[in-house]
Amino acid sequence: MVLEEPHPPPYGNALGVAAVTQSKAAASARPTVVRKKFAKPPVKVACLACRASRTRCDGQDPCTNCLGKKKHCSYLPSKRGGPRKKKRPSIPADAVAQPADVQNATAPPASSGFDESSGIFGQIDVLSIPGAGLRSLDFPSDVHAMFADLFVPNADNSAHVQMEPTPSPSNIPSRSLVRTYGSDDAILNAYYDFIHHYFPILPPRVDPPAPDQPLDCIGSFTESPSEEPILAYRPQSPLCLAISAILALIPHPNDLEPSAPASVIRRRTYAHKFAQLANTGIESDCELHASSTDPAEALSSERPLLDREPFHSQAPVELESVLALLVLSIYEYTQRGNLLKMRYRAGQALAIALDMSLHALGDEYDEFAEARRRAWWMTYYCVLQGSIVSTTPLAIIANDPQFVTPYPRFAADPDGWSVLIQAQQVLVSATQFVIDLNKCISTRTNMPYIYERMQQLDAWASSALARSNLLPIVPQSVACGAGIEFTTAQCIRAISRIKLSSAQIKVHRFRAFSDIPIFIKKHCDLTAASAANPVSNDPSKTSRSQDGINNIGCSCSLEPFQPSSSEYTPSASSTSSDFHTMSQFSFTSGFPYSSQHSAKMCLRASLLISRMFHSLPLPQPLLDNSQTQQGMHMLPNHLPRTMPSFACCLMQGSYAMLMIFYKARVEKQMPPDYGTNNPPTPQDRLIEEIRQGLERIIATVTNYAIAFEALDGMRGES
Template sequence: MPSITRESAMVLNDFQKIYDDGTNAVTQSKMTRPTVVRKKFAKPPVKVACLACRASRTRCDGQVPCSNCSSKKRKCSYLPSKRGGPRKKKRTSVSADESVQQELAHDATIPPPAPGFDESTGMFGQIDGLSVPGAGLRSLDFPSDVHSMFADLFIPDEAGHPPAPMEPTPSPSSTTTQSLVRTYSSEHDILNAYYDFIHNYFPILPPRATSASQDRPLDAVGSYSDAPAEEPIILYKPRSPLSLALSAILALVPHPNDMEPTSAASVIRRRTYAHTFAQMANASIEMDCELNASSTDPSQALSSERPFINRESLHPHAPVELECVLALLILSVYEYTQRGNLLKMRYRAGQALAIALDMSLHALGEEYDEFAEARRRAWWMTYYCVLQGSIVSTTPLAIVANDPQFVTPYPRFAADPDGWAVLMQAQQVLVSATQFIIDLNKCLSTRSNMPYIFERMQQLDTWASSALAQSNLLPIVPPSANCGDGMEYTTAQSIRSISRIKLSSSQIKVHRFRAFSDIPIFIKKHCDLTAANAGTTSSCDSTKNSRMQNGISSIQCSCGGLDAFQQTSSDYTPSSGSSASSDYQSVSQYSFTSGFPFSIQHSAKVCLRAALLISRMFSSLPIPQPIDDGCKSQQNLVIQLPRTMPSFACCLMQGSYAMLMIFYKARVEKQMSQDYSDKVSPSDRLIEELRQGLERIIATVTNYATAFEALDGMRDEIEGAYQTAFPQP
């Protein structure tokens, strides 16, 4: 008889003990199962298996080649393993509380969690809400009782009871209501939604190839838990980078059946889905730009042609190779307006520029085929976005705006043949005015080269005035000739309004320093406006009494700078008489700046007219009107549908700043006037017009912020300054 090993004897003894004690055999066999399992293989598994054995899930002997590949006469290759040593067994019998205490046992400074602590609803469940894209936005800040929340977590209750479970971030009312996200089930529906929600403000594609159809967002968005850190499951994955990027913008627009679109749950869910689509779009762009030879034979990649994209185009008149460029333009605006990331905004636009230049989109001729309009729009919208990145970040241009190599003809609206030329000229004027601000700040800091500033100011004023007059010219095609979407009448009208907004903002940039000395009103930094800082608060205490006597309320911490108004009130309102002697230099601290080509009064009037025009043009932009039930626009939304693609939102800040400065000057002048009476004066009419203009701007930015969270900060700044200027009774 063969000898019995020690291990086998131990196993027999265990079984004998089971039957002797009357213990459950199944339970005890589980305890001995690890010993039996270890006897399954004569040899331990190899550390690295070949790729073929990994794919077929068969045991590999680790040889080169392995026995399996040798017997099947297949190629045997290995990749380094990413596993860091032997696997660790899981301890299923240890409770969750014991596991946490063991993990923290090495650090005596961290107390163990209180009994009954539930990690899914505790502090870490709350922090998960900050790990989603866009977590830095103010809408995700902790509530005011954040300190007591953390105290309840780490300080045991005096009575020995566990702390009360924390409430999730969304409001209780929003957790019981289904929150929907605007997603679609086909490329056709996504393209149709693009024309409903995006095209009128950002026409990157040619006109509709088919008639408008019903807007059909899905009623269910896939699997999504209440924890926003979890990756959502998309029911339909768009096929192209362009449809994915469009889906990121469309997901931010509230769903028509969402009864609580402004609730925390709905906002977070839209944000999460939008960023998921944006990440998928970036991955799809990388795939479209990938060369097969780069992975299989890098030595041949440099001599390869452009990547071949075997996919049906989203739009029948836009070639598929343009979709990467157009997707990057959409993502550039997304990074700015939703995520507030200026660096990524410029980076995406720079990527689009590199691809467009590689495709020679900037040097197209006068030929006109079925794809010519799409190529022209792709190039000029890329040019537009590159300039826009410089405008909103107040940084030098990455390209030469009037580069003679850019010879591609402008696209064309059938309803307004000059509309594209007007828009591009407005963008060039605005970026030049932004560069003027950069140059002005440098000259002020070095106290030199002011003659150049005076000359440049006069040139830009003439250019902006001429371009604004051209933008006011009516298009050749009258509105009655509108025959449908192919004419793009609404789009052309919207582009004209956007052009006027940009030109008016240019005028404010050119005249702002001369008119107001860039006295700060807003607390935070927005665009190229001067922000309030510690330097502006130093004189607050010493000037508070005098300001209150003259009727000027404190604007947050920028109060000191408004004192100049007491001496220059007659120079800021159109009702006051003009004279050379009234040309008081409110920039007396910059005595070396004497020599401006315009008076303070003239610059203030220019800023006033421009700001009022901005407020009217923004409110005239069309509201999306998708077709519902085949014949009528959607009316069951709790809130108004938001306009989209507000890449020029800085113009809102420029207009608000100018109106607020004029308001304070007009109010001081009215209160200091010798013939002050109760009857309505020109100053009263001006103040009322300014109030209405500010209300239009607040309504506009509120509409935008419904979809784009990064604009919440702009809205709060403008609304706070408005409430200070016009306190509610």
């Protein structure tokens, strides 16, 4: 639009000039209209291919760019289109008239927002706006825009204000990719590569293994990694979405800096987006269309069948919501660190499974029988696991006679599933024993029950452990197909031994060590050290304590032990604390086992835990020969194991080893140069074996922490 010059007024040049001046001043007081950059305004939604290449899209279906380059053109709804309505404080008129590009040029640069000394895995998030750390996962992208104006730095104090919660674009790696896939088949193949061995919720593979091919492009790389993700492919199945949430946490093979803060946040954001979509899909599967219009009709009608292709050809569609909730239960524990949601997701799965009568299946066997059996027993497993890690009473009866569904079967190990379920039952019973023991000690009552229960659990755990050590007997009729799940069956046996060993530690831990706290933070049912349990002020004892602990790289608060021939007792300095030694209890003589026997049981169990965790295989996906290998320096030896729902057993094992390790160091009274010229003694060999066990546990937690952030707190204590 062209503005015409006003005609000169008929009152002379001086008055005319004054009028023109006043007219220009009035015009300058109003916001100037900046000429648009494009003759044709940009479209509201661009296709995914144009977004990825940062090319202007014409909004057609297909668009001109995709037609010319022969690319697949697809669209997703965008929440970022349209102008933003911002509340700005009153500013001078001349500042309003300033062009937008000039204002951006004078704005202070965005701060990285990360303190190198604190690290991305800090327990306390000191950043001040939504989008920082895990908090950003609870806010959608439009809420980010709503909060943006509240933290605009003023010109006067912008030099010392840091508002940006994520790294600035210049610090974000140009290839901070996320492991996402372009089809259900690719996601199912990745499930068998990364998840199935440790968490077999689906039947065996139907199709042969295919190369792992995650997508190499996820959208713009210059935006904040915590912004709303752009999904190149969105599965329809909630199970497929839940599995995608786990896979997104595994570093992409072509990510050059997988441990960089931007890469970690981007993986976290995508994983939680998939988890949220999975929850939405579960709600949709459980919804009745008549509920919102005719509730009376909905109450009397049957649930309609789901009209979509199954994710797995041998798993019915109606099972996918149950299985998705099981995956999300482990996700909430290992990635989000939310025990309440972990138990809630498992409880949801239990309710749906009971409604489908999965707990009361018969011996009939069809193409879907194995999937239904695995769905039920893995639901049962996850419900018990929630009680174990949170040290809460069971929501169900573990040996309920109504649970009659036959166990699933591994061709390579027909008894593998029964061994796993029995191990889970022993461990949850040992956890309940810890709860009962604490109550009895606090009230000084009903100790005979504790003594009897301790003997029962010890015998049960020892018998189950002996059974788990037996080699599987494979019938000759299925020997030819036994290799289908051979690695999975081995993993299940190892996990069963880990759980049974952890149960033995729980049964004998109090008798052996009086439950003296050594970890700073709360882990499972282990007591956390606090200010109420101070360490000794004796310099010599303190120096020995620091020497014994720092050499194994542990952040612990450990009371020094006094050598004793009969009891493990802390020093006299700890008598003022809330934790009493066994000698202070009148019921010490009533225990069926001596403290030495219990300590030996804990030692054997903890060393077995470290060896079994170390024996779990690492993921080994097939690689395409034509695939780029830019980031393969970390693969396959450094790929993380997944689904560590039993990671609590690591802390049980490390607790027992640290207690015995430290007692042995203190009793030897070893000088700094001890062992240089002396031949090794049995005690030296014991100390070295414990040290190696602790190193295996630290390596295991480090491997898990590559993908699961919540477990990194355990690494700080190991």
